[in-house]
Amino acid sequence: MPLQFAERLNKVETSAIRELFKLLGKPGIISFAGGFPDPAMFDVEGLKEASGNVLNEEPGPALQYGATEGYQPLRDQLSTFMATKGSTVAPHELIVTTGSQQALDLIGKTMISPGDKVIVEGPTFLATIQCFRLYGAELISAPIDAHGVKTDELETLIAQHKPKFVYLIPTFGNPSGAMLSLERRKKVLELAVKYDTLIVEDDPYGDLYFDAPPPPSLLALTDTVPGSRDLLAHCGTLSKVLSPGLRIGWLIAQPALLANAVMCKQFSDAHTSTFAQATASQYLKCGRMPSTLVHVRQVYAERAKAMGDALKRELGDAVAFERPRGGLFFWVRLTGAKGGIKDAGELARRAIEKGVAFVPGAPFYAENPDLATLRLSFATADVAKIEEGIARLGQALNS
Amino acid sequence: MPLQFAERLNKVETSAIRELFKLLGKPGIISFAGGFPDPAMFDVEGLKEASGNVLNEEPGPALQYGATEGYQPLRDQLSTFMATKGSTVAPHELIVTTGSQQALDLIGKTMISPGDKVIVEGPTFLATIQCFRLYGAELISAPIDAHGVKTDELETLIAQHKPKFVYLIPTFGNPSGAMLSLERRKKVLELAVKYDTLIVEDDPYGDLYFDAPPPPSLLALTDTVPGSRDLLAHCGTLSKVLSPGLRIGWLIAQPALLANAVMCKQFSDAHTSTFAQATASQYLKCGRMPSTLVHVRQVYAERAKAMGDALKRELGDAVAFERPRGGLFFWVRLTGAKGGIKDAGELARRAIEKGVAFVPGAPFYAENPDLATLRLSFATADVAKIEEGIARLGQALNS
Numbered sequence: 001m002p003l004q005f006a007e008r009l010n011k012v013e014t015s016a017i018r019e020l021f022k023l024l025g026k027p028g029i030i031s032f033a034g035g036f037p038d039p040a041m042f043d044v045e046g047l048k049e050a051s052g053n054v055l056n057e058e059p060g061p062a063l064q065y066g067a068t069e070g071y072q073p074l075r076d077q078l079s080t081f082m083a084t085k086g087s088t089v090a091p092h093e094l095i096v097t098t099g100s101q102q103a104l105d106l107i108g109k110t111m112i113s114p115g116d117k118v119i120v121e122g123p124t125f126l127a128t129i130q131c132f133r134l135y136g137a138e139l140i141s142a143p144i145d146a147h148g149v150k151t152d153e154l155e156t157l158i159a160q161h162k163p164k165f166v167y168l169i170p171t172f173g174n175p176s177g178a179m180l181s182l183e184r185r186k187k188v189l190e191l192a193v194k195y196d197t198l199i200v201e202d203d204p205y206g207d208l209y210f211d212a213p214p215p216p217s218l219l220a221l222t223d224t225v226p227g228s229r230d231l232l233a234h235c236g237t238l239s240k241v242l243s244p245g246l247r248i249g250w251l252i253a254q255p256a257l258l259a260n261a262v263m264c265k266q267f268s269d270a271h272t273s274t275f276a277q278a279t280a281s282q283y284l285k286c287g288r289m290p291s292t293l294v295h296v297r298q299v300y301a302e303r304a305k306a307m308g309d310a311l312k313r314e315l316g317d318a319v320a321f322e323r324p325r326g327g328l329f330f331w332v333r334l335t336g337a338k339g340g341i342k343d344a345g346e347l348a349r350r351a352i353e354k355g356v357a358f359v360p361g362a363p364f365y366a367e368n369p370d371l372a373t374l375r376l377s378f379a380t381a382d383v384a385k386i387e388e389g390i391a392r393l394g395q396a397l398n399s
Numbered sequence: 400m401p402l403q404f405a406e407r408l409n410k411v412e413t414s415a416i417r418e419l420f421k422l423l424g425k426p427g428i429i430s431f432a433g434g435f436p437d438p439a440m441f442d443v444e445g446l447k448e449a450s451g452n453v454l455n456e457e458p459g460p461a462l463q464y465g466a467t468e469g470y471q472p473l474r475d476q477l478s479t480f481m482a483t484k485g486s487t488v489a490p491h492e493l494i495v496t497t498g499s500q501q502a503l504d505l506i507g508k509t510m511i512s513p514g515d516k517v518i519v520e521g522p523t524f525l526a527t528i529q530c531f532r533l534y535g536a537e538l539i540s541a542p543i544d545a546h547g548v549k550t551d552e553l554e555t556l557i558a559q560h561k562p563k564f565v566y567l568i569p570t571f572g573n574p575s576g577a578m579l580s581l582e583r584r585k586k587v588l589e590l591a592v593k594y595d596t597l598i599v600e601d602d603p604y605g606d607l608y609f610d611a612p613p614p615p616s617l618l619a620l621t622d623t624v625p626g627s628r629d630l631l632a633h634c635g636t637l638s639k640v641l642s643p644g645l646r647i648g649w650l651i652a653q654p655a656l657l658a659n660a661v662m663c664k665q666f667s668d669a670h671t672s673t674f675a676q677a678t679a680s681q682y683l684k685c686g687r688m689p690s691t692l693v694h695v696r697q698v699y700a701e702r703a704k705a706m707g708d709a710l711k712r713e714l715g716d717a718v719a720f721e722r723p724r725g726g727l728f729f730w731v732r733l734t735g736a737k738g739g740i741k742d743a744g745e746l747a748r749r750a751i752e753k754g755v756a757f758v759p760g761a762p763f764y765a766e767n768p769d770l771a772t773l774r775l776s777f778a779t780a781d782v783a784k785i786e787e788g789i790a791r792l793g794q795a796l797n798s
Contacts, residue, residue, distance in 0.1 A: 001595050002655065003510070003597060003653075003655060003656060004563070005509055005510060005655075005656075005659055006508065006509060006510055006511050006512045006515075006534070007512040008508070008512070009509065009659055009662070009663075012662065012666075036463060036464050037463075039458075039459040039460075039462065039463045040459075042458065042459070042462045042463075044454055044458040044462070047454060047458075047462065048451075048454045048455075051450050051454065051674075052447075052451070055443055055446060055447045055450065056447075059438075059441065059443040059446075060438040060441070061438075061644075062644055063438065063441045063443070063446065063642040063643070063644040063645070064435060064436075064438045064441075064642075064643055064644055065435050065638075065643040065644070066644065097668075098497055098646075098668040098671075098672070099668050099669050101666070101667070101668050101669040102667060102668040104666075105666060105667045105668065109405065109407070109533070110404055110405060110408065111402070111404060111405055112405050113405045113406040113407070116405075127665065127666055127669070130665075130666050131666035131667075134508070134663065134666055135405070164403070196400050198402060239464075243462040243463075243674070244462070244463055244464040244673075245460075245461055245462040245463055245464070245465065245672060245673035245674045245677075246462070246672060246674055247497075247668060247669070247670070247671070247672040247673075254402075256401065256402060256404075257402060257404075260404055260408055263408070263411065264408075264533065266526065266529075267411075267500070267503075267504060267526055267529050267530035267533055268500070268501060268504045268530075268667065269496075269497040269498050269500050269501040269504065269646065269668065270498050270500045270526070270646075271646070272497075272646070272672075273497070273644060273645060273646040273671075273672045273674075273675045274643075274644035274646075275450075275642070275644045275645055275672075275674075275675055275678070276672045276674055276675055278644075279674070
């Protein structure tokens with residue numbers, strides 16, 4: 001007899017994106033599909049020095065079991081790193097997680113009972129949708145525009161659904177690239193207090209701005225909205241700016257939530273790799289992060305400009321989009337102008353044949369998918385590849 | 400209003416052991432409490448070479464996002480490592496997990512619906528109990544003796560409860576130190592087939608034998624019991640023999656279970672640190688593991704002998720125990736002889752005052768705890784410290 005699996009597995013679907021990813025092995029494909037940083041920008045020399053220091057200076061603790069809350073030197077460094085980003089966070093107010101994906105998982109495990117409602121942006125990060133559904137969440141989509149979640153409609157949804165929490169990627173969202181305005185940020189925190197509702201701020205991309213820094217994070221703004229700090233959980237990561245392979249993320253939250261997350265983490269993976277934590281800690285300590293950030297921002301800014309220009313040039317009014325001010329993504333809508341198709345899934349199939357790949361937008365919606373949307377990542381292709389890839393996309397649209 | 404946490408948190412208790420661990424900071428305490436390997440035995444030079452090779456030879460993939468299933472070179476190396484332990488496992492038949500704790504978590508997430516019954520040994524690994532309860536399992540305890548789980552009673556419990564699966568640590572169990580006999584191993588696999596019941600074999604200690612290798616693992620024995628391979632899931636780890644800080648474990652299971660575990664892992668932590676995986680892979684490739692194992696076995700064998708001798712000498716018939724043939728633990732029962740106490744919790748408190756720590760056995764039982772039991776780890780104290788610590792334990796018993 002086949003095994004009987006847990007009922008919670010019925011809540012998630014095999015991702016349509018996965019099927020598409022299988023096609024990426026085709027030779028010569030230019031891929032805008034991934035959500036990966038460019039490995040050419042990893043500071044390998046810095047990480048070599050950092051991991052060498054770890055095994056010379058602290059091999060015992062770095063190779064041993066560690067506290068579930070995180071390796072203390074890294075918690076100290078992350079506290080300092082958060083301060084450079086405008087947030088006052090004591091080391092004991094954050095825990096280290098195995099990538100920020102685990103921070104999301106721990107929030108789900110800690111907060112969601114089957115049937116609980118959770119509000120997310122429409123569209124939002126695909127893996128968040130599945131992660132929360134595995135814990136039995138019923139997801140409600142709040143609409144967004146180029147300035148992030150629409151706070152009036154968010155308020156209506158909060159009042160109507162009384163969600164367990166609201167999950168947002170306020171800064172250069174995945175997939176939307178949208179940046180929540182300062183005014184709306186304050187409004188979100190006011191809604192948290194007014195409705196006594198937890199807000200989860202996922203912030204993997206805030207460091208990756210182009211011309212000017214984004215508004216302060218929701219976390220940083222809690223100082224300006226009395227009573228909001230205890231209602232704000234914040235997820236951070238080193239994956240986009242340093243290295244995803246280290247799997248270093250963190251969760252900042254009020255004490256009771258953090259304590260329960262630690263208990264859940266104890267039985268999830270005991271603790272995050274102390275070797276990876278110690279390496280990240282040595283790296284942050286060595287002072288190379290600021291110049292790494294400057295470099296990464298500059299390269300992604302060039303690529304984003306190239307992609308925006310190429311989209312205008314090659315696809316014209318067949319597409320509508322806002323140029324992102326940071327992050328890794330363009331969020332594009334097919335307009336159907338001049339008889340072009342409006343089905344991004346169909347375009348994806350045609351595009352593969354022309355030698356370019358991207359991800360259709362539909363799977364990023366927890367409900368009511370917009371089939372005309374697609375996500376383009378400019379992170380891993382250089383300017384020449386971006387121009388060639390968007391030209392191919394134009395050919396696919398007209399094929 | 401305080402946050403409303405998920406209902407599943409009501410299933411677990413704050414560990415009594417945690418409270419005890421807080422006392423371990425007392426100066427001069429000799430601790431037999433941990434379940435840690437001795438950091439003095441970590442092959443730091445070997446790991447330095449391995450991580451150096453990673454960043455010289457494969458920095459891109461080792462620092463990038465990786466497949467949820469695991470880093471392919473490590474899957475290949477683990478397949479080879481399993482072969483040295485008598486099991487034929489193709490690389491695609493195993494996935495890498497963030498420590499074997501995550502393998503347990505993924506089994507729980509994949510298999511357990513709230514209310515499902517799971518049979519475990521009484522006593523068993525504490526973190527397994529809590530891990531499975533978080534997914535809503537109702538745990539049933541199967542009794543053990545020095546030869547592991549009693550298979551006649553196990554059969555009765557399987558027939559009665561029709562469990563989702565049976566979880567066993569057949570080789571040098573934690574906390575029991577017990578080694579399941581070859582005869583009983585075969586019987587367990589026959590029960591799996593007879594009752595169409597999944598068996599989960601957790602094997603963190605099998606490499607740590609003293610004088611002679613243990614019987615083949617349940618996994619290795621599936622070859623001898625037709626139909627049993629698909630009903631056997633196996634969890635392994637490098638934590639006890641190489642380094643817990645790498646957090647490298649693995650799960651071997653039939654394809655459908657493995658595929659669902661991969662899906663759950665995708666939303667738990669995306670993947671295990673590729674940097675740690677690549678380091679482990681380079682280490683296994685470099686050929687130092689066999690001599691590391693010889694060294695570790697020899698040191699632990701000496702310490703186990705010293706602890707057994709000291710227990711006989713210092714506590715005599717006030718305690719009953721079997722000498723373990725491998726692993727990290729003595730499992731001891733207070734007999735109450737000569738008017739000694741039979742409450743291991745009370746003894747633990749007295750022992751701390753005398754300068755020695757251990758873990759009482761009660762929390763290791765999912766039901767019907769035996770309050771007279773205690774667990775002593777001989778892993779981290781040298782022979783002189785073991786003798787002194789057991790002498791103190793004798794004083795505590797008579798105080």
